[in-house]
Amino acid sequence: MKRLLKNGTIVNVFTDALERGNVLLEDGRIIGVGDYTDADADAVEDVSGKYLCPGFIDGHIHIESSMLQPAEFARACLPHGTTAIVADPHEIANVSGLMGIIYMLEASANIPMTVYIMVPSCVPATPFDEAGATLAAEDIKTLFGHPRVLGLGEMMNYPGVLYDDAETVKKLEETKKAGLIINGHAPLLSGRDLDKYIAAGIFDDHECSTVDEAMERLRKGQWVMVRQGTAARNLKALLPLFDEPYCRRCLLVTDDKHPADLLRHGHIDSIIREAVKAGKSAVTGIRMATLQAAQRFGLEGVGAVAPGYIADLLVLDDLDSVTVRDVYRRGEKVVSDGKTVDFETPYIRADVWKSVRNSFYLAPLRQSDFHIEPKGNRCRVIGLVPDQLITEEMVTELDFDKNNGVDTQRDILKLAVIERHMDSGHIGKGYISGMGLKSGAIASSVAHDSHNLIVVGTNDADMTVAANRIRELGGGLVVVNGGEVLAEMPLPIGGLMGKQSAEVMAQQNEAVRSKVRELGVSQDKEPFMSMAFVSLPVIPSLKMTTLGLVDVNKFQLVPLFVD
Amino acid sequence: MKRLLKNGTIVNVFTDALERGNVLLEDGRIIGVGDYTDADADAVEDVSGKYLCPGFIDGHIHIESSMLQPAEFARACLPHGTTAIVADPHEIANVSGLMGIIYMLEASANIPMTVYIMVPSCVPATPFDEAGATLAAEDIKTLFGHPRVLGLGEMMNYPGVLYDDAETVKKLEETKKAGLIINGHAPLLSGRDLDKYIAAGIFDDHECSTVDEAMERLRKGQWVMVRQGTAARNLKALLPLFDEPYCRRCLLVTDDKHPADLLRHGHIDSIIREAVKAGKSAVTGIRMATLQAAQRFGLEGVGAVAPGYIADLLVLDDLDSVTVRDVYRRGEKVVSDGKTVDFETPYIRADVWKSVRNSFYLAPLRQSDFHIEPKGNRCRVIGLVPDQLITEEMVTELDFDKNNGVDTQRDILKLAVIERHMDSGHIGKGYISGMGLKSGAIASSVAHDSHNLIVVGTNDADMTVAANRIRELGGGLVVVNGGEVLAEMPLPIGGLMGKQSAEVMAQQNEAVRSKVRELGVSQDKEPFMSMAFVSLPVIPSLKMTTLGLVDVNKFQLVPLFVD
Helix, strand or coil, X not given: CEEEEEEEEEECCCCCCEEEEEEEEECCEEEEEECCCHHHCCEEEECCCCEEEECEEEEEECHHHHCECHHHHHHHHHHHCEEEEEECCHHHHHHHHHHHHHHHHHHCXXXXXXXXXXXXXXXXXXXXXXXXXXXXXXHHHHHCCCCCEEEXXXXXXXXXXXXCCHHHHHHXXXXXXXXXXXXXXXXXXXHHHHHHHHHCCCCEECCCCCHHHHHHHHHCCCEEEEEECCCCEXXXXXXXXXXXXXHHHEEEECECCCHHHHHHHCCHXXXXXXXXXXCCCHHHHHHHCCHHHHHHCCCCCCCCCCCCCECCEEEEEECCCCEEEEEEECCEEEEECCEECCCCCCCCCHHHHHHHHCCCCCCCCCHHHHCCCCCCCEEEEEEECCCCCCEEEEEEECCCCCHHHCEHHHXXXXXXXXXXXXXXXXEEEEEEECCCCCCCEEEECCCCCCCCEEEEECCHHHHHHHHHHHHHHCXXXXXXXXXXXXXXXXXXXXXXXXXXCHHHHHHHHHHHHHHHHHCCCXXXXXXXXXXXXXXXXXXXXXXXXXXXXXXXXXCEECCXXXX | CEEEEEEEEEECCCCCCEEEEEEEEECCEEEEEECCCHHHCCEEEECCCCEEEECEEEEEECHHHHCECHHHHXXXXXXXXXXXXXXXXXXXXXXHHHHHXXXXXXXXXXXXCEXXXXXXXXXXXXXXXXXXXXXXHHHHHHHCCCCCEEEEEEECCXXXXXXXXXXXXXXXXXXXXXXXXXXXXXXXCCHHHHHHHHHCCCCEECCCCCHHHHHHHHHCCCEEEXXXXXXXXXXXXXXXXXXXXXXXXXXXXXXXXXXXXXHHHCCHHHHHHHHHHCCCCHHHHHHHCCHHHHHHCCCCCCCCCCCCCECCEEEEEECCCCEEEEEEECCEEEEXXXXXXXXXXXXXXXXXXXXXXXXXXXXXXXXXXXXXXXXXXXXXXXXXXXCCCCEEEEEEECCCCCHHHCEHHHCEEEEEEECCCCCCCCEEEEEEXXXXXXXXXXXXXXXXXXXXXXXXXXXHHHHHHHHHHHHHHCCEEEEEECCEEEEEEECCECCCEECCCHHHHHHHHHHHHHHHHHCCCCCCCCHHHHHHHHCCCCCCCXXXXXXXXEECCCCEEECCECC
């Protein structure tokens, strides 16, 4: 069937011009742009007064951060004009390994959004991580033949690159041998170290937070991904990259987007909108988010409204506000008047489904599991820093005669990270300050990057209830007080993603956050977000793993009690 | 071994800036650009006051047109800064088929220039062509695994694309299935026809002769190759493409370059030089000839002076005149102070060598083979048009009582095209006007696209000598008078390429041209060039094939004698 979109104004990403033209689609491709008429088509849509532009491509995102399964992620993002994403399933791979990645491939097959996959390069993230899987170079390359696999995900292990770690080198070499792409992740790396990192074949980065950092990368040939997500927001600092000639080597990415943020503000469209508000050209933003993303990933025939190109295109009511009215994906209308046309959620094979659905292997917890046996009274306490992922190491005296060291008046709570992938019985236990919980306990299975079970509480009884509830749910976020579950957000897919729509997931997330406030946490704190990074031993200073406290600066385990 | 090039000014093709920096090379790659010092390197070269830029890439050339074997072509072009070419071995493929292409791959292996190959798409060129080979889609795809094969060569058969010819469609589909590139060749195609042609996956063209033609292609997503060769010279008309934003989607190519032209004017360097003289930016020209060529062909890590990039780079004495002093290829100095460092000509396996060296399969010719039996006296005569490849059909009365119809006073000479690939005995015979030969005969094995043996003469005896001499040489150009060979240029490799250096080949070519002048041809005529296209039945109006005269406008064979 031939479909004609007539009388629109086309955003030409090759010439930066706005031009009139009728666009003819057939079999998922654009077959003509020009003076085509109704007689040429089986179906005609008049888009007078509207703009036609290519569908947006997010060049780097972890779908898991949206807590949505891929189909629901697509349902939420399509109305914002996203027709393709390059996803790095780093989180689910840390839980379920290769099967987790295969789940993401199956769960994103035949949905009306193209989900390209970068195979995670760093599973587990560190030697201290008891993850659910290990991905060696030999494992990674088994996926390189898949048509939607574009290469190796963000190479966070830059020390491994700089010091020629054998397994890291092998991952890079296998990727290059397959003719595929390697994504970078090397914040603040500069000079010779950056040269060595790039020379390993890593030709992009999404971690730039200043123009100087970005300019060094552009000069040295890296594509720069301008990131504006829920957590990391670099757009304001990187606005000069929207100018010529720099914009030609930049793309737009979100990295992490939470469900409420997606619903409220949008996706790639919101980045372009913000850039336009700051005085930049919408056409430039659109080009960065379309043709240039395709160029960086070597996707010929993607990212433009031109003959031979995949018919992923948007009808915009307005250019500068990037108001998406309709979305065509491979020539089919998948968003009509701002609403996603419903589609079937992909079927997942039983073995794949079990590997992500049954991701907990953990015996029920007893209250005594949370007890800390005092070996003195001076302890290392993790001190949260407001609005940041870094923590401080505090050393303070705790009163073990009362409530096993917990002191809500001084905001010192108990913290446990429970290994949950192989029931090893490993539990890292200690204390955390800065969360503000006055009563009860909270628990989560979203705990970077190994996604073990993390619990913070004012008493062992509620911590036990909270941890066991997560275990029963097979993952999620819960709030407990007085032995009772006050709110919960189930995340049964790998302990990371739910099965509900973005709207329901956002509501559940809001309910959990609201209940936490009732337990004394102030509005300016995001305890589940803080908790998710307390277990990540790559961000300074003091973190908690299943093996105990890690001094990240020394990169070694340290005891809870100080002599 | 680490080599440092210090104190140069680097042409940064990512940012268009000229910047200071020291460049460190190792194992064929650039490993750093910045404040590296002598202490970092095993060898140091001070390039103070000079410019460093990436090696030039010719995005479309037929090596055969230089009449040089690949190693000699490299020896001639390296001093002009060409470190890589994308070659379409269309001519040798018409003579020796797959083996001809394999010859080109072997003959260009391990020479200090990277020769990428596009597999010829149209062998034979037309149904009237008795070529030395036929390449079907099944043949073509056997070469797609070779690391230097980038895709399918210029798709000249645009009617085949427009009318969905099954074999043409299969060639295109096999190429796309392999993830490779298809080069275009569709002069003057426009509008809907151009859309259909592009939509087949043909995303470049090198046949644009006007800005309007180029702009339509750019708007529709094709890369435009600005061609400036020995024959077709489009630079002047296409100079506006050197401006932003158009230049970002353009590259520089030569298509055909004769040996004397290469030696006298240069290669890609001369195109940039001419553009600068016309007021364009050298940096833009360099970017078109480097990074953008690499982008069009999907070559990651090629075409820039940056970490991780292949160390193909040039030391220029001057930017605007593009004066190449030294050339590094994969980190080795291959041109020093303007002189090519000698290297070994590749060894060719015996079976491959025989297929191109013994390309003639033809019994000796007798004088009677050239006689034309009169069937009336009104004949179709091919009329050459000065400085053009098109010909006119003249119908005129010939006097068969004198010299079998030849009349040097009216400049009517005899013409024969002799099938020489399978000794079929097919000889197309007739008359040609406009060459100006007053005595003797000339013959050539360079006769597009089938490269049969073509002879023009004033008498059958000299034509026989000339044809038999070409046969003995296994190909070449010869000039004969009074039964004696006056000059010859041997082209034993497929009848297309010689074994000598560019200097010797240019001298031989000059000798042949000079002797032709002694036989009465005026300075403004190039009889061997005219002769090379007289056999190509795709350019109007009247052409001669081994099967006889072809009326190109009617696209059918027509008799010599008119009733």
